[in-house]
Amino acid sequence: MAIFTIDDVEKTFKSGDVSEKILKGVDLALNEGEITALVGPSGSGKSTILTIAAGLQKATGGQVLFEGKDMTQMSQEEIRKIRSSEFGFVFQSSHLVPFLTVEDQLLLMLDVAETKLNKKQQKQEVSKVLDLVGMSHRKDAYPSSLSGGEKQRVAIARAIIHQPKMLFADEPTASLDSKRSKEVMEIIRNLTKTLKITTLMVTHDEEMLPYADRIVMMKDGLIE
Amino acid sequence: MQMAWKEVKKSKMKFLILGSIIFLVSFLTFIISGLANGLSEDNAALIKNVPNGQFYLNEDAKQTYNLSKIDVDQQDKLLADYNGATAMSIQMGFVNDTEDKQHSVAFVTSTDSELFPNVKDNEVVLDASLKDEGIKVGDILTNNQFSGEFKVVGFTEKQTYSHAPVAFISMKNYQEIYRVMEMQTVFIPGSDSPDSIKGLESFNNKEFLNTIPSYGAEQMSLNMIIWFLVVISGMLFAIFFYMMNVQKIGLYGILKAIGVKTISLFSMMWYQMLLITAVSLVLSVGLSQVFSMVAPAGMPFSLPLETSLLLSGVFLVIGFIGATISGFQIKKVEPLQAIQQGEM
Numbered sequence: 001m002a003i004f005t006i007d008d009v010e011k012t013f014k015s016g017d018v019s020e021k022i023l024k025g026v027d028l029a030l031n032e033g034e035i036t037a038l039v040g041p042s043g044s045g046k047s048t049i050l051t052i053a054a055g056l057q058k059a060t061g062g063q064v065l066f067e068g069k070d071m072t073q074m075s076q077e078e079i080r081k082i083r084s085s086e087f088g089f090v091f092q093s094s095h096l097v098p099f100l101t102v103e104d105q106l107l108l109m110l111d112v113a114e115t116k117l118n119k120k121q122q123k124q125e126v127s128k129v130l131d132l133v134g135m136s137h138r139k140d141a142y143p144s145s146l147s148g149g150e151k152q153r154v155a156i157a158r159a160i161i162h163q164p165k166m167l168f169a170d171e172p173t174a175s176l177d178s179k180r181s182k183e184v185m186e187i188i189r190n191l192t193k194t195l196k197i198t199t200l201m202v203t204h205d206e207e208m209l210p211y212a213d214r215i216v217m218m219k220d221g222l223i224e
Numbered sequence: 225m226q227m228a229w230k231e232v233k234k235s236k237m238k239f240l241i242l243g244s245i246i247f248l249v250s251f252l253t254f255i256i257s258g259l260a261n262g263l264s265e266d267n268a269a270l271i272k273n274v275p276n277g278q279f280y281l282n283e284d285a286k287q288t289y290n291l292s293k294i295d296v297d298q299q300d301k302l303l304a305d306y307n308g309a310t311a312m313s314i315q316m317g318f319v320n321d322t323e324d325k326q327h328s329v330a331f332v333t334s335t336d337s338e339l340f341p342n343v344k345d346n347e348v349v350l351d352a353s354l355k356d357e358g359i360k361v362g363d364i365l366t367n368n369q370f371s372g373e374f375k376v377v378g379f380t381e382k383q384t385y386s387h388a389p390v391a392f393i394s395m396k397n398y399q400e401i402y403r404v405m406e407m408q409t410v411f412i413p414g415s416d417s418p419d420s421i422k423g424l425e426s427f428n429n430k431e432f433l434n435t436i437p438s439y440g441a442e443q444m445s446l447n448m449i450i451w452f453l454v455v456i457s458g459m460l461f462a463i464f465f466y467m468m469n470v471q472k473i474g475l476y477g478i479l480k481a482i483g484v485k486t487i488s489l490f491s492m493m494w495y496q497m498l499l500i501t502a503v504s505l506v507l508s509v510g511l512s513q514v515f516s517m518v519a520p521a522g523m524p525f526s527l528p529l530e531t532s533l534l535l536s537g538v539f540l541v542i543g544f545i546g547a548t549i550s551g552f553q554i555k556k557v558e559p560l561q562a563i564q565q566g567e568m
Contacts, residue, residue: 056481056560084483091563095478099234100227108227112483142234170563
């Protein structure tokens with residue numbers, strides 16, 4: 001059953017008098033608990049569709065339906081609330097907060113998501129999620145002392161700690177070597193399957209495709 | 225708040241540098257304010273100690289009390305018509321002590337009044353600062369314009385004028401020294417809305433201070449330095465937080481992407497600003513109060529705690545404005561832009 005539907009989404013970028021249509025009517029339905037990989041050549045619009053789906057930018061036309069509600073009609077505040085409580089993000093770079101320890105990064109996310117957990121429960125949740133990504137032993141470390149792979153694991157933990165319904169991953173393994181990329185993808189797959197999180201992932205790495213349930217090819221702003 | 229505090233803890237040096245700058249600027253401001261107050265006291269304590277009221281000068285005096293002469297008949301009428309009215313004159317001069325050492329003083333005389341010591345002919349009451357110059361009660365002082373001698377009959381605290389200690393003398397002695405019968409001004413206490421008196425111009429206490437030669441210019445210069453420093457500290461806040469915010473654009477973008485409210489990011493910045501400013505101000509207020517206690521006796525320095533607290537309030541407001549102006553970048557940050565920037 002589709003939890004997330006992208007319906008005839010268009011995106012046109014304007015620069016002065018010049019306008020360029022990046023998305024030319026994209027249709028995509030994401031099923032609950034499924035990992036969908038968006039692949040395609042550079043400039044095909046795959047990152048654009050991911051960021052529109054994630055509420056990070058507006059579509060020029062079409063609808064983005066999350067649990068039946070059209071996000072294109074929502075206010076910025078409504079979209080922020082959805083992003084903080086229902087969505088999780090993993091980016092190409094880990095984008096961790098440099099002055100927070102691993103544990104604090106996750107506690108921050110629980111605060112932002114306005115979960116109803118008390119402090120003790122929050123710490124227990126953090127401990128559980130850090131176990132899942134194999135980072136319990138580094139909970140007091142700052143990002144500057146973590147390796148690239150470790151940072152990305154923490155970023156994944158941050159993305160799922162508040163148990164979102166959707167996970168958006170934009171080239172999550174692009175900054176990692178092959179071995180670490182596979183480790184990270186294993187973690188994403190295991191977690192999303194365990195927690196039934198619907199995942200939309202952009203990747204250009206063919207080695208990552210076996211971890212996806214569905215592969216969607218994009219070309220010239222359209223799904224092939 | 226927690227996130228703001230954690231950043232301060234993690235980036236101690238960065239915040240220590242800003243704190244040190246704020247401390248130094250505020251400390252300098254307090255010291256200059258103390259000097260301005262001290263000089264103001266030194267220049268015009270005599271007038272500042274007078275209760276609120278109106279000073280009347282001759283209209284022809286061009287708002288300069290030195291040039292003012294109140295007609296004797298008019299003076300008598302005013303003293304009779306207004307309860308508590310006092311006619312007075314001030315002139316710079318000097319006295320010679322028993323060792324023929326010269327001391328600059330401001331001779332002050334007045335009609336019978338509760339405002340100033342009542343002094344008999346050939347007697348003088350001096351400001352206590354002259355004690356430090358070796359003068360004591362019972363000493364005989366002279367003046368080359370005066371045929372008689374002054375006997376020191378007492379001292380009074382903090383009565384200075386134009387940076388000189390005041391010497392209260394009788395009207396008769398004053399008239400002999402300065403060869404004038406008229407007084408320079410008539411003071412009428414307590415009248416907020418001054419009566420219009422023909423031929424005279426009225427000044428409230430504050431306005432009268434500005435008729436003192438050099439007082440206005442001196443205070444204006446010092447106050448300009450003080451406010452300049454306050455504005456500089458505001459600009460420092462704006463620049464520092466601007467630089468910090470530029471460095472953190474990526475971070476703010478990511479935090480916005482994961483759902484952190486813009487107001488929370490502003491709160492983080494305000495908390496840091498308040499923390500740094502409060503700590504810096506506590507230190508500089510404390511140190512300036514210590515300086516006030518140990519400042520050399522001859523240095524005109526007066527820094528009441530209320531003045532320090534008032535300036536501290538101004539620093540906090542200016543810091544808040546400076547930080548907030550720089551924070552407008554936070555509002556403009558687009559999460560997408562930050563994500564595309566890569567690692568912070």
